[in-house]
Amino acid sequence: MTTLTVPEVGAILDQALLTLAGQRDHLRDLDAAVGDGDLGITVDRGAGAIRAALAETPPDTFGALLRTAGTAFAGGNPSTMAALVGTGLLAAAKEVDGERELSPEVAVRIGDSAQRRIAERGKAGLGDKTVLDALAPSVDALRKAGEGERLAAMIAAAREGVEATTDQPARKGRAAWVGERGTGHPDPGATAYLLFLESLLSAVTERAPR
Numbered sequence: 001m002t003t004l005t006v007p008e009v010g011a012i013l014d015q016a017l018l019t020l021a022g023q024r025d026h027l028r029d030l031d032a033a034v035g036d037g038d039l040g041i042t043v044d045r046g047a048g049a050i051r052a053a054l055a056e057t058p059p060d061t062f063g064a065l066l067r068t069a070g071t072a073f074a075g076g077n078p079s080t081m082a083a084l085v086g087t088g089l090l091a092a093a094k095e096v097d098g099e100r101e102l103s104p105e106v107a108v109r110i111g112d113s114a115q116r117r118i119a120e121r122g123k124a125g126l127g128d129k130t131v132l133d134a135l136a137p138s139v140d141a142l143r144k145a146g147e148g149e150r151l152a153a154m155i156a157a158a159r160e161g162v163e164a165t166t167d168q169p170a171r172k173g174r175a176a177w178v179g180e181r182g183t184g185h186p187d188p189g190a191t192a193y194l195l196f197l198e199s200l201l202s203a204v205t206e207r208a209p210r
Contacts (some may be wrong), residue, residue: 002147004102006065010054013069015203016196017047023195031188039188042077046085049076062106063097066090081189084118084131091117104142104150111139129165131189134158138197151201158194162186 004012021044028040053072059065066089074086095113099106115135124130134157141157142150166186 006059006062006100006102009062009102010058010065012200012203012207013065014051014054015206016199017051019199019202020192020196021047023192027188027192027195030186030191033185034188038077038079039081039192042079042081043192044077046073046076046082049073060100061097062099062102062110063093066093066096066110081131081192084122084189087121088114088118107150108139108143111135111142115139127165129168129187129190131187131193133161133165133187134190134193137161138193151197151204155194155197155201158190158197162190162194165190 024040024044026040027043028037031037031039049072050069053068054065057068059068070086070089070093073089074082076082092110092113095109096106115132118135119125119132122130122132124132126132126136137157137160138154141153145153163186167184
């Protein structure tokens with residue numbers, strides 16, 4: 001990942017969120033197997049809310065971008081996942097307030113801040129079968145990966161985290177209510193994050209010079 005400006009990231013994010021919103025039915029079905037099935041709606045409406053908010057008031061710093069995105073996602077379709085993502089993005093916004101270029105180091109700070117706040121708010125940790133099992137290893141992969149392989153490394157690490165917890169029951173969130181019946185089902189939140197990373201990679205690839 002090279003250094004990117006706020007407008008460049010905004011354009012990539014807009015395209016990635018449009019792609020992610022197309023996963024609504026898939027995420028609904030995953031969530032219905034272990035919860036109430038509202039994750040597809042949360043992601044679809046949240047993605048749309050972010051796109052609309054950023055288009056209406058284009059940010060000039062990454063703090064502003066993340067603050068706008070967090071507020072929009074949290075209000076797009078009120079739910080536990082929306083609240084967790086929103087609070088994570090708002091924490092990251094404080095961490096990088098004033099930054100105008102996205103370097104690998106800034107991206108790591110964003111990821112670290114978001115995962116810490118999500119863990120605090122959700123009272124969850126690694127191995128509890130939540131979004132953290134994809135988010136945390138992806139940030140570690142970002143920290144260690146070399147130029148040109150960072151997003152791919154994040155995706156591989158996130159996928160490994162999803163797969164590693166699929167055959168265990170959830171210990172946190174609504175999915176924990178179904179107990180052993182959740183065994184064999186991937187965590188919907190972690191899967192949504194993985195799909196977001198894949199959407200980002202697709203958007204970056206499409207914008208790359210040919």
